[in-house]
Amino acid sequence: MIPDEDFDARAADAALTASRALMGVVARSVAGVLEIVTLPQFRVLVLLDTSGPLRMGVLGEAIGVLPSTLSRAIDRIVEAGWVRRTTRPASRREVLIELTPAGQNLVTHALEQRRDNIAEILSVLSPDQKSAIVSAFELFAGAAGETSSKELLILGI
Amino acid sequence: MIPDEDFDARAADAALTASRALMGVVARSVAGVLEIVTLPQFRVLVLLDTSGPLRMGVLGEAIGVLPSTLSRAIDRIVEAGWVRRTTRPASRREVLIELTPAGQNLVTHALEQRRDNIAEILSVLSPDQKSAIVSAFELFAGAAGETSSKELLILGI
């Protein structure tokens, strides 16, 4: 009979190893993008992709940088053409930041590539194996609970 | 009967969701460290942790920076006390970089925290569920093949 601690340890190790594999996939999908924009810049783009247009203040709050930092960061990615500043007529002191089609493309492409990479890995497995993986991954994701997007932004995911 | 494409898509989606959960764990473990050292600096420490002492040239090659960049980066983390420069008597023009105990601690602690986080997530599951997850994760990791540490370094893992 295997002691619980050993069993748990093996489970954690398996998860760690799988996490390395999954992160390799993520890294691949991020690597290309990081030759185009910096990680903090990519964080902004990803956040805008998942949340839609955001005010400067909200955006800065979300990714944890000061307004001055963000303002200049936005300067650069506006200049590069990834996002657009728009002022709402309703409240003209607020500035909305939104992705341009080019910026949208950049993020979408990175996510699609990641998805394709995973699909390719799974392609070598039998239906039964895939099925087992789907259940297990869904189970794990459920147990992990909602992963705050703020945390994920650290890695630009 | 579910078409194969749909099934594959669901599998990839499940893996993506699980990857988000796992990345959240990684992000947490990295977040603390990034308040102490920068990401490029942490990459150096992680590489030294997994490879042992390395020459400047090899180190720079591995993480993909020019020698000049690395030299100054090492200046800073030597100054901070995370690594040590040593010259081999055999070839005095080569400089070996090695972790100090403090640097070793820094990396080890980050990895341990990651492992603990995963263990905590798994702790809410039943033995059967854990068992299923272990199998599935091992299966996935196997299918993914060896994840090059060079790719993982992109994320500072």
Added chain:
DNA sequence: CGCCATAAATGTATGCTTGCAATTGTTGTG
């Protein structure tokens, strides 16, 4: 309307990374 709070941007400064070019020290070879 006048005042204060809010939102964003600017001024100013520091530190890190990165790159190219030139330099110093060392090893090996003809």
Added chain:
DNA sequence: CACAACAATTGCAAGCATACATTTATGGCG
């Protein structure tokens, strides 16, 4: 031994992120 090849560092320069303080424009309220 002289000279070329190699390893690392240093000089010089640019870009980016970050922080604190200040300024500008706008909105809300008494």
